[in-house]
Amino acid sequence: MPIQFLYPEYEVVRNPDLCIVCRVCERQCANEVHRYDADLNKMFSDSSKCVNCHRCVSLCPTRALKIVKSDHTFKENANWSRQSIEEIYRQADSGGVLLSSMGNPKDYPIYWDKILINASQVTNPSIDPLREPMETRVFLGAKPGSIRRDKDGKIITDLPPRIALSTPIMFSAMSYGSISYNAHASLARAARELGICYNTGEGGLHEDFYEYGPNTIVQVASGRFGVHKDYLETGAAVEIKMGQGAKPGIGGHLPGAKVFGDVSKTRMIPTGTDAISPAPHHDIYSIEDLRQLVFSLKEATEYKKPVIVKIAAVHNIAAIASGIARSGADIIAIDGFRGGTGAAPTRIRDNVGIPIELALAAVDQRLRDEGIRGNVSIVVGGSIHSSSDIVKAIALGADAVYIGTAALLALGCHLCRSCQGGRCNWGIATQVPELVKRLNPDVGYRRLVNLVNAWTHEIKEMMGGMGINSIEALKGNRLMLRGIGLSETELKILGIRHAGE
Amino acid sequence: MKRVYVNEEWCLGCHLCEYYCAFANSGVSDMVKALKNVRINPRIRIEEEKGISFAVSCRHCEEPLCVKSCITGALTRENGVITFNHDKCVGCYTCILSCPYGAIMPSEDGVVQKCELCLNNAGGSPACVQHCPNQAIIFEER
Numbered sequence: 313m314p315i316q317f318l319y320p321e322y323e324v325v326r327n328p329d330l331c332i333v334c335r336v337c338e339r340q341c342a343n344e345v346h347r348y349d350a351d352l353n354k355m356f357s358d359s360s361k362c363v364n365c366h367r368c369v370s371l372c373p374t375r376a377l378k379i380v381k382s383d384h385t386f387k388e389n390a391n392w393s394r395q396s397i398e399e400i401y402r403q404a405d406s407g408g409v410l411l412s413s414m415g416n417p418k419d420y421p422i423y424w425d426k427i428l429i430n431a432s433q434v435t436n437p438s439i440d441p442l443r444e445p446m447e448t449r450v451f452l453g454a455k456p457g458s459i460r461r462d463k464d465g466k467i468i469t470d471l472p473p474r475i476a477l478s479t480p481i482m483f484s485a486m487s488y489g490s491i492s493y494n495a496h497a498s499l500a501r502a503a504r505e506l507g508i509c510y511n512t513g514e515g516g517l518h519e520d521f522y523e524y525g526p527n528t529i530v531q532v533a534s535g536r537f538g539v540h541k542d543y544l545e546t547g548a549a550v551e552i553k554m555g556q557g558a559k560p561g562i563g564g565h566l567p568g569a570k571v572f573g574d575v576s577k578t579r580m581i582p583t584g585t586d587a588i589s590p591a592p593h594h595d596i597y598s599i600e601d602l603r604q605l606v607f608s609l610k611e612a613t614e615y616k617k618p619v620i621v622k623i624a625a626v627h628n629i630a631a632i633a634s635g636i637a638r639s640g641a642d643i644i645a646i647d648g649f650r651g652g653t654g655a656a657p658t659r660i661r662d663n664v665g666i667p668i669e670l671a672l673a674a675v676d677q678r679l680r681d682e683g684i685r686g687n688v689s690i691v692v693g694g695s696i697h698s699s700s701d702i703v704k705a706i707a708l709g710a711d712a713v714y715i716g717t718a719a720l721l722a723l724g725c726h727l728c729r730s731c732q733g734g735r736c737n738w739g740i741a742t743q744v745p746e747l748v749k750r751l752n753p754d755v756g757y758r759r760l761v762n763l764v765n766a767w768t769h770e771i772k773e774m775m776g777g778m779g780i781n782s783i784e785a786l787k788g789n790r791l792m793l794r795g796i797g798l799s800e801t802e803l804k805i806l807g808i809r810h811a812g813e
Numbered sequence: 814m815k816r817v818y819v820n821e822e823w824c825l826g827c828h829l830c831e832y833y834c835a836f837a838n839s840g841v842s843d844m845v846k847a848l849k850n851v852r853i854n855p856r857i858r859i860e861e862e863k864g865i866s867f868a869v870s871c872r873h874c875e876e877p878l879c880v881k882s883c884i885t886g887a888l889t890r891e892n893g894v895i896t897f898n899h900d901k902c903v904g905c906y907t908c909i910l911s912c913p914y915g916a917i918m919p920s921e922d923g924v925v926q927k928c929e930l931c932l933n934n935a936g937g938s939p940a941c942v943q944h945c946p947n948q949a950i951i952f953e954e955r
Contacts, residue, residue, distance in 0.1 A: 332848040334832045340825070371946055373832055374845050746864065752823045752947045
């Protein structure tokens, strides 16, 4: 047996006074951490297998379990952290690229938390959203720059295609394959009940979910998995995925082990084959090429559906967005470096891309400066934690936000960041039937609806406090924001003043 | 009448219903005190084979064979609920033999026990339904 270099990062602690040996922990752990010993009538746990997903903790009827961070330590070293050392052991062991899931967990600044929101006092009245109407509806798509009239002087009302959302929130792209059928069912049902949209990701659309078409954004990514005529025609909008915040510049890889049954059918690829999405779209090497795909998709959908281009937030984002706004796209979706993923190389996830707050501010300003802001709507994602993040995003210039991680958390995800293993104990990031059934969409969709409704109430409260009664009036209203503890450069990029100014 | 229904599609086979059933019928207010070092004898039981599981408890049949077979009148149908009178039961087990679901079982005190929808215990409403983590057990009118 080789030397075991790694000590478990977390330890399962069982209170023997409270444990009634019901064995629910053992039955619910797909990682086989817990074990029952019949001779001793006692439960044992192997912490080395634990991913800290809290499934056992959440289901233990007597709260006999908890997971604690191990206090086992290397010799203290401010330069070589435990993580750096262990990653080297891991790679020396496997010879492979380190894989991770969910968003960048590193200690980079969260600009949302360094921005403060304004409120009315004396000189303009605040609005009580419980007593007065408050409009959270938004329309995504190109806005006409001028009013056109026919020869009788009547206004021509044929607007470009748009998506109507009851609240400026959408569920971001998560493919069927990376997440389970029941997770998709929960998202689709919640989107319909809420009057918003969810997004298929690059996994095609399961035939059972065509009925949710008016609340579905269908994605076309570099692998073109699951794309066909009915698919394009069913969605409310078509999204071209150029990049993803968690892994800008690289493609995707759904292991063949997850490609079977309905997943392989929906992706239109043989059972057991790895679904590899190339890093670039092989037909797109310029804005002109992108324009061709945008118009191919518009042609295919008879110019009835808006086309979204999704990109990761990278260094030159403003110029790239300017190009996209001129490519004929109706909506630009920008995914910040904290955006989630079902699997990404750790080094890419943790080191590539830029914060969404800075990207959004830069893009909005650039498009305004160039007089093309009305050509497109802007949707941002990549760690929207709360309704206040949404208010700040809209005031920075976004038309709506994508929430992915927050939606998964509502479904039960505990951010154990082990999606790549495919044994999600919460029935989300797995295709194992016994695990998938743990997410009952009747429960899941209700939790998503609750979350979005709660956030919408809070958005109304914050807008009311500012004396603003519609999302449209808040959009790009950066005077409603102030920075705290930010440098001159950061304030300049965000286009906001420091608190007190 | 509201009954307990089970949807095997969502049953995880976690057996929590059995433990909450045993707790609700224990008459003890603390779960640990009630179930620590106890081999439970719940009125709801998980039936499982690989890949499928579901909970079985009294169906409260409209034509209950157990009531018909009871020789002392200990089992009666009251407002649709098959109720059990401990004092009348002589422990002949005819009901156990006649129940097609296996939903009546011997109890520790020598007679029998069955699900009474938690109407007469601390639960108030079916504890198995209340604590099923995936809503695989539901209590509704059909």
